Amino acid sequence: MSEKNHLYLVDGSSYIFRAYHRLPPLTNPMGVPVGAVYGYTTMLWKLAKDLHDADGPTHLAVILDHSSQSFRNEIYDQYKANRPEPPEDLRPQFPLIRDATRAFSLPCIEMEGFEADDLIASYAEAAVREGWDVTIVSSDKDLMQLIREPAEGPHVDMLDTMKNVRLGLEAVNEKFGVTPDLVGDVLALMGDSVDNVPGVRGVGPKTATKLIQEYGNLTAALDGAATMKASKLRDNLIEHRAMAELSRILVDLKRDCDLPDALDDLKLGAIPPLPLKTFLDEHGFRSLSAKLDLGATPGGPPTLPRAASTPAAAPDAPSTPTLPPMPPIDRSLYETVTTIEALDRWIEAARAAHVVAVDTETATLDSVTGTLVGVSLSTGPGKACYIPLGHGGTDMFAEKPEQVPMADALGRLHALFADEAVLKVGHNLKYDIGVLAQHGIAIAPYDDTLVMSFALDAGKHQHGLDELSKLHLDHVCLSFKDVCGTGKSQISFAEVQLDRATEYAAEDAEVAWRLWKLLKLRLPLEGGTRVYEMVDRPLAAVVETMERAGIMVNRDYLARLSGEFANDMLRMEGEIHELAGQPFAIGSPKQLGEILFDKLGLKGGRKGKSGDWSTDQNELERLERDGVPIARRILEWRQLAKLKSTYTDALQQQINAKTGRVHTSYSLVGAQTGRLSSTDPNLQNIPIRTETGRQIRDAFIAAPGHVLIAADYSQIELRLAAHMADVPELKEAFAQGQDIHAATAIELFGEVNRDTRGKAKTVNFSILYGISRWGLAGRLEVTPDEAQALIARYFERFPGISDYITDTLDSARAKGYTETLFGRKTWFPRLKAASQNERAGSERAAINAPIQGTSADLIKRAMARMPKALEAAGLDDVKMLLQVHDELVFEAPEDKAAAAGDVIRTVMMAAAEPALTLSVPLEVEIGIGKSWGDAH
């Protein structure tokens, strides 16, 4: 190569501080501050653009500080000790520097234990040995030690890109009055207040320069103090000699670090535009993005690709943000708060910190009626307390421990929890909101680490506090079992000794605080802020209100149904045993399989992995078609058994004694796609598909003088599929209000009749779920070849669907996750699993997730807006009670039902706005009735 190599070493860490103070506080579309990142990005752009200039780079690397700790801290523990914390809006920008660098496909080098300065010095030294010129892009005065301008041989200079000046020997002389090799001596005398290098007291830049000029070097200057005339300076030099010598070591640059990347690997080539474009657009750097569109690739016209030593990170594997180091969690630090004075002290601390983690402990795991036993607070690492409020008293002879009276404590906590200026943090705050609502206490504003974790990592792992603690904090929490035991010997939290209760409860609060610190930082960096703040976080309080409202259930009616079912089952049991020729447990699939396939010798059975005969619905229906009378009986018996045990019996037991209503519990993080799930009892799977099952819906009733309103999105997932996959025929059919399955039947079969419409419906759903020819064949009872032909026909008629599937899978494989229209991520780690089966399963789930997830986002947006919309219409006595994925159930005073229906429909139909406008209309069907069954 004829051209001389010229290495540019960019001091990324120091640059960002300067850019932060110099540039306006820009924010990206997600609301993350990116002013400094923008400055950094324009600088990199400019540097890369100068590639072919005479003095421009041939090689380039960005050097970063690995952490705030380095070997210098071992030499001097006060090194950089009094650095102020970086401003709040600068913090999230640090990790973005790495993302920006990767977006340019440039190497980003850092090394544990060393500062950026050391790596820069080592790279500069190595390059000079190779005869390369070096430019250090920085304005850090410490690095001026490295400047060299020999008459012959390689040069090292510095470039201050903000002032756009090059710094050489002259600049060094101007600043320090000495040559670069003596800069360290000057620095050692003057010290550095920013890095907390002590230097010599009373010696600043002027005196330091003068001394070094006069005596020639540091040692000589210190030695010379003895012969100076008596002065404060002389005394200081003698007294602080050791400090000066220590400082000399601290300011010295380590020039022989191992080089993580070889020099040749730093070669600058054409910059691939795509990752850069993605980055620029993500952060709203529009002018740069526009330049890129005009073909102005920084780095000039495409040349040979750079030999990448640092493999370009996957675009969505942002660097893990680093938090300031924290001491390990220590349960011995926690305080048990038993006096008003101590409580006030903690509340004051929370106000001062503006953030407090909160956890409530209850006697039973029931937020609607569980008695409050205590509250824990944490204001930071090592700072947590437990305020017992309802301990003891379960045994009337036992002495109650001393506690702050419940009313006094709640009065004070009430003010704190309502304080706008104090952010309340908790893990699954929906629970705590519910518990405190019993005492008339509301919590706002709040952050929920459970919901935050879900917004970031859905699909990667679960989100329990203990699990996240292990994962993110490397800390094992005391488990509930450790404290309360299990099974028969389990005790209520109210019976736990205060010291033990404090360890457990305060730890949970501290862990929540630490998790919050980490997750809060990650949200903006990983694009989770929008879904979290706009959808999921507000929903926690809304859903809690629904849970607390509960729904009225007609116990007598359920009891009557149970009785009828029991009678019918008894009758069937006799018939079944007779047909079988012997009595057996019909509810045991194992016994039933043996009766059917071994004893009765029926043919065509299949066995599952356990080696037992399958007796599922499909199998029994097949037998029924083959004319086996016992099969029909068993199917009917099973249906009744299911309805009785799961619904008519169980629901009666779920009626809350205090409220007389049934209160389900919704999980905000239960389904990976973003759907809610419902437990204790599950009110999202109440029967509707069969006439017998439907009767159970009539047990759900409105309070006297009220009605239930059921509002359903019609065909929402198919509509979303039509929009997302951009299928003109389907969109048109929806726009005209056509029967979508009939329209599909015409496309697939050329005509509509009961048979083709049914098949078309099955195919439509197959598409949403990720189709396979075997799966479809099984459902349609055709051969896999015929199913394949149908699929091919479908893709041919609706090519958008085929593209959607391809694109979704490509993107999911590349990024590791899928996204809904509103930006909710679902991760699919098994997409790259070794097993073909696992992969195929993940692929189907990945095809479905954006559609199911977008539908979930839509109804959640509607739910989050509903309370205010109803209130604005003067309908604040209309209560939202249930959500069943595409349906909302409300309870309204009879005379307000019609008005409420209008508001509800409007809010649900507009749920996508203003974030986006769908290319298909959303339709909402409203039904009103005295029972849930009536409302459909």
Next chain:
DNA sequence: ACACTCACG
């Protein structure tokens, strides 16, 4: 604790 079955969208 797990498999099976089945209720829902």
Next chain:
DNA sequence: GACGTACGTGAGTGTT
């Protein structure tokens, strides 16, 4: 050629 047979859930029952 083997694999296993649609996406997402929760609950009850029987078996190990």
